[in-house]
Each structure stands twice: as structure tokens, then as C-alpha cells.
Amino acid sequence: MSEFIKVVVDAMGGDNAPESNIKGTIDAINEADNVKVILVGLEEEINKELAKYEYNKEQIEVVNATENISCNEPPVMAIRRKKDSSIVVGMKLVKEGKADAFLSAGSTGAVLVGGQLIVGRIKGIDRPPLAPVIPTKKGVSLLLDCGANVDARSNHLLQFAKMGTAYMEGVIGIDKPKVAIVNIGVEEEKGNMLVKETYPLLSNCPDINFVGSIEARDIPNGDVDIIVCEAFVGNVILKLYEGVASTLISEIKKGLTSTFKSKIGALLCKPALKETVKKFDVEKYGGAPMLGLNNLVVKTHGSSTANEIKNAIFQCIQFNEEDIQRKIQDKISNND
């Protein structure tokens, strides 16, 4: 087969690298015969891991990269200086057309900076947003921007809404996904300056299905598909979602084992509770695409397991098959 979809996997990024990254890669190619994974990182370590598995050699390539960018490094500096890091080497492969997507569980900052500086923006896109999905009662919603592009302007938010629409239609398969803007009330006159400026732009855009404001309280209900906001606010939402959910879950676990009676009860409830807890674990929804770049860049959670790496690789395949890049380009050029 010559028409592989080529996904670069940062073999060295994340808390469980390289083991989980390579296990996830093996699982992905064993399930999908149309993907080729390019593992970038310390060749020796990668090959040592690969030796543990049986797999179709045609579907994996190893590219050596001797440096690593840690999460604590200032990202702009790291991307500029560490030319032989797995992120820089991997992204260059995407930039040069040797691969279709880049996937990393490493430094979010470095991935965001590298995405812009190396992979580059689609013409007409000012700010490529980081767009994770968050769990809701009804499924998931796309939240963008959660990246590092703080202090955005209204036309950036309009672009986020368009890109999010292309993504939710193409990758998640939702027809006319509902778009809302994060606000501190549902009335049109409410909000800060940015929201007040953005609201009419969203209202008047024929390319999206804008339904108005959403208050943070209602986000977990899942009534809208795409939630648009400035990156500082998006980051607060994403992280608070994680924080409140994990704190509450740990407190509930503590409560469940606080008395003898409740301990017995907890044993009986465990399987049923596990499902709920899993559903609201933001970390499990791994792959957040960085939209609006010349090719796909996906950031998975730092603590990604093999299963999450595998799912993120599948996400890259679907992104490519659905030609989301072109759909985003179309949406942006339509109304600019």
C-alpha cells in the first residue's frame, strides 16, 4: 500500500514516554492498515521498545532526534534553540510534506509555538486555537481557544467559531453544530468589551449555527457543540473543569470509605460509579487539535496512556480523510 496517511508521533513527549507512545503506535497500526507512524526521538530507545512487539515494518519509521524539550522550558526559546528536539524535528517533517499530522504529549507551550513557527498558519488565519473537547452530560463540546494566544480580538473569535464548525462537522460528524460564546449572562447586552464586539459578528455569520451566549454554569449540560472564548478564559474553564471534577471525585471516594457501612456500599457501587467518573475525566479526552495550521497538530495530555495515543492517531487519520484542512480554508476564505 503506497497511500499511507502519515502521522508523526513525538516518541519522547509525556509522562509515560516512550513506552506508552510506542505501545499506542503499535496498537494503532495493528488496527488501521492505512496509517504509517513516524516515531521521532532517541533512535536507540525507540528501537529497544519496538523490539518488544510484532508489527508490519512498513507502517513504522524511526527518525532520530537527540534533544528533548521539557515542560518547564520557556517554549519560544526552546523551539528556536533545540533544533534536534523531537518536537522540532517532527514538525519539520510535517512542514516539508513528509507527513500529514504531528502528535505530541509533551510541552503544550512548545507544541503551540512550534505549530505556529514551524508548521505555519493557513492563509487568513490570525491565531490557531487549541481546541480540546470537554465531557458533558450529553457527550462532548469543543472548547476553543484554550491555547496561549491570550488577549484575542473579536475577529479571532469569529475564526474560532468557523474552524470549530468545520471540525465538529467533519471529525465528530455533527450536522450544523451549535456555536455559543462564553458570557456572564445570556442577554445580548451582557458581557465584556470583547464579547460585545464579537456577538454581532457571530450573529451575522451565515457559515455557522450561532445560538447566542452560554453561561459557564450551563457548559456541563452539553446543549451546545462549540464553545467560543478568549484563550485566558478557555484555559480557566478547561483547568477548572479538571480541578473541580477530580477534587469532587476524590472527596466522594474519601466519603465513601469514611464509615464501615459506606465501605460496604462503596464496593457495591464501584462498577456503576466508575462509568460516571470515567465520563467526567477531562484527561481521558486526550487529543486537542490545534486548528488553522497548514497541517494537523494534536496535543494529547501529558499523562497520556497507550490507549489515548492510539485514539489520537485515529483522530489524525479522520482529520486527514475528511480533509478538514481544506474545509477550514473554505470557511475562512468564504467570508473574509
Place this chain on the structure above:
Amino acid sequence: MSEFIKVVVDAMGGDNAPESNIKGTIDAINEADNVKVILVGLEEEINKELAKYEYNKEQIEVVNATENISCNEPPVMAIRRKKDSSIVVGMKLVKEGKADAFLSAGSTGAVLVGGQLIVGRIKGIDRPPLAPVIPTKKGVSLLLDCGANVDARSNHLLQFAKMGTAYMEGVIGIDKPKVAIVNIGVEEEKGNMLVKETYPLLSNCPDINFVGSIEARDIPNGDVDIIVCEAFVGNVILKLYEGVASTLISEIKKGLTSTFKSKIGALLCKPALKETVKKFDVEKYGGAPMLGLNNLVVKTHGSSTANEIKNAIFQCIQFNEEDIQRKIQDKISNND
């Protein structure tokens, strides 16, 4: 006793008015003999409710107000036009020195506008923040501003930190309360323009115990006492806290009753779980003070029960006894 602390209670505000408001008032005066409550609202309705109880008549006064401001009314207009509403009449009593505090479970917008326009700001305060406490693993943290003053400047945030410090020291009794600013990373160079401008002001202020940035993920841990942010962000945090906690709790309840086995388990766990759920119910922490006004204004949740009204009245007493107004004034004039 002539030296009563006088608290105005908006008898008509909230979903359970006037019943809960009056029951809460009765419970408060029966427990505290140094408080006098002035109930403002429809005299006839109030007196009908009061007739149900035995109480010391000296501790309750009724002031008639024939209009009501609903939560859906544009607040500025409502405060200007409805001169005979319970909020306007009640706040005027505070303004004129006939009472020490004003308490309402009614329209948040109207309370915030009325606080500024009628009760008035302390000299030197530019923006009086709404400062609710939110539940954490270790107790509570004060979150300010959660009001309607969006697009704040750095010197406003500095004032929030000082006012929050006076409040947490005086009312909650915490020595040198830790202050943090909401940020999207813990490093000093991270953040949006507002945070970057505010950070050094907080660092260099001798009147507060500034400990740096806090990411939204860490808010539920309760490691800091005072969380400072701009009102749009504060509103998002407060409401998302409520939204995620209540959604998760309802999903867990659903999970617990999803199988026969889990139903039995749920019965055994119920008392233990109830404690945890109660602890994380933001709505139960009712009284959010609006700080920096010439007198105290407290907003309790729209769905306030009699117990929450009672607790908010006690909060007003403590605010007065600890002379928080003067302490705020001192902190502000110290470093301006």
C-alpha cells in the same frame, strides 16, 4: 437594649420570598439579641408572615415598599425607575445611616448597581467587588471580583486583594491570608496583559500576603485564601464551579441507581456521600459581600432558604462588630 446592629432584609427578593426571608429573620433574632432586622417589602404580606411567629417585637421593624425588581430587568434602569422597590427603599435606609447592612436574595444586577449608586463607594475605591466564598478541600476561599465590573484594570485588582485581606482577617479570622491571582500558568511571565500588569503591584504591596499565580485547576485544593481576578473570569469560575459540581453530583446519583447492586450500595453510602455533596454545594455558601461600599451590602443566592438568610444576617453582624468597613478604608488609604 438600644445598641442594636441594624440589618435591612429585602423581604421580597429571591425564589422563596417572603416566607424564607421572614423565617430566617425570626430564627436570627431568636438566636442573637443584639440585632434588629428591618424587613422591607409589601407590608401586608410581611405582616401576614410575621403573624405566624412569636418573637421580640423590638427586634423587627417593617418598612413598606410597593415595587419589586425582577431578575430579568436591566438593573440600571430598574434602580433608577423603581424608587419604591424593596432594594431601593432598603438601600436608602443604609445610605441614610438608619441601618448598618443590606441583605438581598433578589436580582444580583440590581443589588450591584444599587450598592454603587445608592449606598456609595468608600473614598479611594474605584470598583466594589462582589466577593463570594467558594468551597475547597480545606475549607473556603474568597473569590473576587465575581460582579458585573468587567474589563477591570490592574489597580482595581490590587484593591480587591487589600479588601479581601481585610475581610478574611476580620470576618473569617484568618491570620495573614494568602492572596493569589488567577493565571494560566504559575510562572511570573505567564498571563494576559492585565495579569502581567497586576502581578508586580501585588508582589510589592506590603499590606497583603501575596503568594503568586494560581491555575484554575488548583483552586479546589484550597491552598490560598483569597483569589483575585477580573469579574468576567471570576463569574466564569463561580458559575462553572456550580455547574460542574452539580452536574457531577447528579450524574453520580444517576450512576448509583443504575443497577440493582449499586442501588443497595447507594443506600449504604448515602449518609457519608451527603456530607461531601453538601460541602461542595456552592449555593449553600450564600452570602457574598459587596466590598468597598460605605456600608455592607450582602447578596445571597436566589434560592436561599431560611437557614441561609439567617446565616447571612449573622455575617452582617460580624462584619459590623469587626468594623470591616474601617479596616478596608485603612488598607486602601495606607498605600494609595
